């Protein structure tokens with residue numbers, strides 16, 4: 634049986650890390666596509682040359698030709714311009730919308746059966762536009778944000794509690810931005826919800842609030858440290874987790890930016906919600922009931938995403 638084919642649209646910092654991880658995990662053969670000549674070819678060759686030492690079997694190819702992504706099972710999209718220090722995700726909107734149009738058309742023509750995971754920011758608006766531009770079924774197009782945001786939350790919580798990250802679960806909803814909603818009562822250490830851990834004296838409400846704020850600012854914290862470019866190791870790892878769930882039909886319950894048609898009160902928009910990812914793509918949205926405070930925060934987050942979607946419609950008439 635032929636190996637699955639993974640197309641990476643954008644061969645920058647995240648794209649290269651995605652290629653390396655996909656090869657190391659033997660998820661399939663990898664095609665790196667980028668408009669920058671030499672970059673995808675160089676990264677493909679460099680990673681392929683790590684194969685003998687690592688002992689993986691995967692073919693890697695770099696290209697500037699969309700025809701090379703033909704028949705891809707998974708497309709992970711990072712094409713675009715990353716955030717620079719001081720730049721908000723929203724500043725990126727106009728530039729990256731044009732990129733999504735080109736990428737959407739490339740996927741529509743060459744890989745219409747793929748499961749598409751978008752990473753390009755501002756995420757919730759870009760994945761919405763990418764689905765429209767590509768015309769792929771909504772359940773086959775999603776965005777990666779929640780896995781990363783909850784990984785950051787889990788990491789900070791594990792440091793606070795002095796326990797393994799493996800035993801910390803976290804639940805983050807809403808848009809991938811300053812309004813994201815980390816849900817404390819659905820986040821646990823080995824099943825014990827965070828509010829109970831506060832009562833048990835494991836931490837204080839103040840410390841928990843600070844961790845939630847650090848999670849919200851997680852992307853900006855890395856941008857501030859790196860100074861040139863944004864995070865790439867954890868974003869790539871998060872997207873690979875989603876791709877693996879699809880390729881291996883794992884039915885993982887992972888937060889994704891998914892197309893909502895009424896779930897959690899959201900219509901015709903992509904926003905971070907709990908989903909089940911398997912061979913059908915986004916097979917289910919877990920339609921949880923939020924309490925009053927969570928609903929208020931979620932609504933605020935949805936409003937922020939709605940503003941970006943409306944701005945996209947203003948920039949490109951074909952989306953209106």
Ligand code: APR
Nearest residue numbers: 643644645646647667668669711712713715716752753754
């Ligand atoms: N088609 C294909 N590739 C493109 C296009 C396009 N139209 N426009 C730009 N690119 C490529 C660039 O040449 C570059 O190699 O996209 C790549 C982006 O890589 P980086 O600049 O290294 O950005 P990266 O850190 O990988 O982040 C990519 O993910 O998290 C988000 O905000 C981040 O939107 C950004 C994206």
